[in-house]
Amino acid sequence: MFEKSPLSRRRTLQMLSSVSALAAMSPIPLSAATGTASLTKTIPSSGEAISPIGMGTWITFNVGNDAQARNARADVLRTFFANGGRVIDSSPMYGSSEAVVGHGLEKLGFPKELFSATKVWTSGKQDGQAQIKDSHDLWRIKKFDLLQIHNLVDWETHLETLQAMKAAGQVRYIGITTSHGRRHGEVADIMANHDIDFVQLTYNIDDRAAESRLLPLAQERKIAVIANRPFQRGGLFRRVSNTQLPDWAPEAHCTNWPEFFLKFVVSHPALTCAIPATSKVAHMKQNMAALNGQLPNSEVRKKMVKHFETL
Amino acid sequence: MSELFNFTLADMLLFSADTYVRLFELYNTDIWPLQAVAVVFSGVLAAAVWPGRKLTPYIARLCYLSLAISWLWIAYAFHLQRYDAINLAGKTFAVMFAVQGLLLLATAIANAPEKLFANSGASANIGRFFVVLGIIIWPLASVAATGNWRSMQLVALTPDPTAIATLGLVILALGRGKYLLSVVPLTWVAISAATHWALFTA
Numbered sequence: 001m002f003e004k005s006p007l008s009r010r011r012t013l014q015m016l017s018s019v020s021a022l023a024a025m026s027p028i029p030l031s032a033a034t035g036t037a038s039l040t041k042t043i044p045s046s047g048e049a050i051s052p053i054g055m056g057t058w059i060t061f062n063v064g065n066d067a068q069a070r071n072a073r074a075d076v077l078r079t080f081f082a083n084g085g086r087v088i089d090s091s092p093m094y095g096s097s098e099a100v101v102g103h104g105l106e107k108l109g110f111p112k113e114l115f116s117a118t119k120v121w122t123s124g125k126q127d128g129q130a131q132i133k134d135s136h137d138l139w140r141i142k143k144f145d146l147l148q149i150h151n152l153v154d155w156e157t158h159l160e161t162l163q164a165m166k167a168a169g170q171v172r173y174i175g176i177t178t179s180h181g182r183r184h185g186e187v188a189d190i191m192a193n194h195d196i197d198f199v200q201l202t203y204n205i206d207d208r209a210a211e212s213r214l215l216p217l218a219q220e221r222k223i224a225v226i227a228n229r230p231f232q233r234g235g236l237f238r239r240v241s242n243t244q245l246p247d248w249a250p251e252a253h254c255t256n257w258p259e260f261f262l263k264f265v266v267s268h269p270a271l272t273c274a275i276p277a278t279s280k281v282a283h284m285k286q287n288m289a290a291l292n293g294q295l296p297n298s299e300v301r302k303k304m305v306k307h308f309e310t311l
Numbered sequence: 312m313s314e315l316f317n318f319t320l321a322d323m324l325l326f327s328a329d330t331y332v333r334l335f336e337l338y339n340t341d342i343w344p345l346q347a348v349a350v351v352f353s354g355v356l357a358a359a360v361w362p363g364r365k366l367t368p369y370i371a372r373l374c375y376l377s378l379a380i381s382w383l384w385i386a387y388a389f390h391l392q393r394y395d396a397i398n399l400a401g402k403t404f405a406v407m408f409a410v411q412g413l414l415l416l417a418t419a420i421a422n423a424p425e426k427l428f429a430n431s432g433a434s435a436n437i438g439r440f441f442v443v444l445g446i447i448i449w450p451l452a453s454v455a456a457t458g459n460w461r462s463m464q465l466v467a468l469t470p471d472p473t474a475i476a477t478l479g480l481v482i483l484a485l486g487r488g489k490y491l492l493s494v495v496p497l498t499w500v501a502i503s504a505a506t507h508w509a510l511f512t513a
Binding site: 058059060062063064065066069093094095096179233279 | 321322324325326327329330333334337393396397398399
């Protein structure tokens with residue numbers, strides 16, 4: 001005779017945790033529907049719609065061969081995709097970051113939403129081509145959506161290579177990058193005189209140098225803009241530590257500081273995407289919340305700057 | 312690559328403080344129980360530099376030989392196999408450490424052993440201080456800074472205390488060769504200081 005065993009609370013919890021574990025191992029984010037990604041921007045050269053909050057990998061994804069840390073970054077990626085993220089940006093300059101992204105993508109079953117962006121950062125045509133091949137291997141993908149020339153290193157050589165790759169259908173978009181105000185003159189010259197789809201530059205509420213020349217030029221030349229360092233390497237949070245959002249924050253459609261800073265960046269009409277970097281799931285959720293609601297208009301943007309400058 | 316000069320120190324840093332500390336934690340786990348050898352070596356070094364102690368040529372050579380092996384080990388097991396994964400300069404550091412290992416090996420074999428611990432007076436005390444810093448103070452400080460004994464940096468196994476202790480021994484030696492022996496340790500101390508500054512203050 002079989003004894004009827006009631007479903008104890010402990011047993012129920014064990015079963016639930018097993019289901020959770022299975023969900024965590026699933027290649028497809030089960031919570032994809034939870035993200036109500038409503039905001040999109042358009043890549044000017046193609047008209048393709050894209051999520052304006054992407055993610056960077058500088059420092060945060062360079063964890064080497066640490067299996068525990070690699071899996072933790074895969075969880076960050078899972079959260080990113082589950083909340084409507086698409087653009088992941090990396091570089092051969094970021095140590096093991098590309099390999100760690102590749103590990104995470106494989107673990108998630110290579111989400112179809114991925115918009116992959118990396119860079120070439122070396123000198124010479126052959127070395128550049130070899131580095132691009134290595135990046136494909138490290139990401140474990142066959143084709144990048146965007147290849148950029150990192151900080152204009154040997155840009156004349158690589159631009160030729162990238163344009164040839166684009167013509168051959170080996171990459172969808174090409175671009176150049178710079179960071180915190182370096183070589184804006186040279187960047188402007190390339191934007192004005194060469195055929196590129198993207199420019200990546202530093203832009204945030206504290207570093208608005210790009211507003212004077214590069215952002216208007218990007219609009220004029222129909223070049224998409226990726227903003228790196230949207231939190232000024234964490235400096236913005238240090239500046240507002242122990243400070244509450246202003247009472248009028250709802251006017252900017254913001255409920256926390258990450259949203260305040262990110263919505264400021266992506267609300268510029270020339271901006272296509274911001275790429276904050278984080279190693280924490282909780283921070284990724286906060287970042288991706290900036291995809292919800294509306295963006296501040298130009299009047300509110302001015303108010304945001306004025307307020308920030310008083311802090 | 313001239314563009315490298317456009318970067319600040321903080322820009323060149325590619326990993327977080329957490330990742331750096333975890334590097335030592337995983338390294339110590341992987342190489343266990345080699346730490347016991349390091350502790351024995353620390354004891355031998357402490358005894359060797361004890362004031363007034365007269366070393367036999369055999370022990371003097373053994374200290375340098377052990378130190379040479381330590382630098383070669385760190386070049387391979389730490390820099391090449393582990394640090395290189397997160398630091399683009401890892402291979403360069405491995406070469407630096409291998410060169411220093413070979414220089415120490417040559418010193419252990421070719422140098423007159425009576426010169427290796429012959430310095431005296433105030434400079435000898437400075438040398439002893441560096442040795443103590445490398446074998447005792449740095450390992451303890453590395454644990455105090457992280458709160459994690461698994462991330463302890465021991466002499467002979469990790470770069471910083473090994474470079475510091477080596478500088479101490481070099482100060483205790485006599486002869487012109489000591490200047491050559493101090494180039495890599497001094498360079499490493501400067502690199503490591505910059506790394507720590509960028510990691511924990513920038």
